[in-house]
Amino acid sequence: MSLIRWQPLKEFDLLRQQMNRLFDDLTHGDHELSQLSGSNQVDWIPAIELTETDTDLMLKAEVPGVAAKDLDVQVSENAISIVGAHHEEHKTEDKGIVCSELRYGQFQRVIPLPVSVKNDQVQAEFKDGMLTLTLPKVESARRNVVKIDLEEKTRAAVTEQRQREQHLQDTAHSRAAEEVAAK
Numbered sequence: 001m002s003l004i005r006w007q008p009l010k011e012f013d014l015l016r017q018q019m020n021r022l023f024d025d026l027t028h029g030d031h032e033l034s035q036l037s038g039s040n041q042v043d044w045i046p047a048i049e050l051t052e053t054d055t056d057l058m059l060k061a062e063v064p065g066v067a068a069k070d071l072d073v074q075v076s077e078n079a080i081s082i083v084g085a086h087h088e089e090h091k092t093e094d095k096g097i098v099c100s101e102l103r104y105g106q107f108q109r110v111i112p113l114p115v116s117v118k119n120d121q122v123q124a125e126f127k128d129g130m131l132t133l134t135l136p137k138v139e140s141a142r143r144n145v146v147k148i149d150l151e152e153k154t155r156a157a158v159t160e161q162r163q164r165e166q167h168l169q170d171t172a173h174s175r176a177a178e179e180v181a182a183k
């Protein structure tokens with residue numbers, strides 16, 4: 001009988017892979033899973049990219065094949081809600097579809113924002129299936145960066161330490177001189 005070495009990290013890796021597969025199925029709208037659960041409310045969600053500058057947040061959302069009239073975008077100070085529908089084209093043809101990987105139906109996505117924004121000053125652009133929102137930050141949310149001069153603070157701390165040491169030496173010398181004079 002041979003011994004098999006136990007590798008706990010390998011088991012954790014297997015668990016991680018299974019959890020990733022589960023979350024991928026849930027977030028990418030696995031069609032078979034949605035049929036089993038009976039939920040037909042949200043068929044897919046748009047992919048997003050959220051970037052931050054000193055003054056603004058920039059959100060890009062991919063909504064290919066969706067018309068602007070089928071989108072509902074709402075912006076609050078702390079979140080963005082994108083709701084819409086991707087309608088299937090109805091054509092009557094003699095030939096049937098063999099395979100279709102296109103997703104049709106409703107979608108909804110709520111994106112929490114990392115900082116508060118001025119929701120009344122949002123600029124939007126919709127072109128070629130790409131929704132771009134420019135969201136100006138509120139003044140208190142802007143990150144003010146101040147350079148700290150570490151050398152100056154270090155010099156001040158070293159000088160203060162030297163002054164303390166000099167004071168202790170002076171005190172010790174004066175006490176020693178007093179003791180010698182008292183004898």
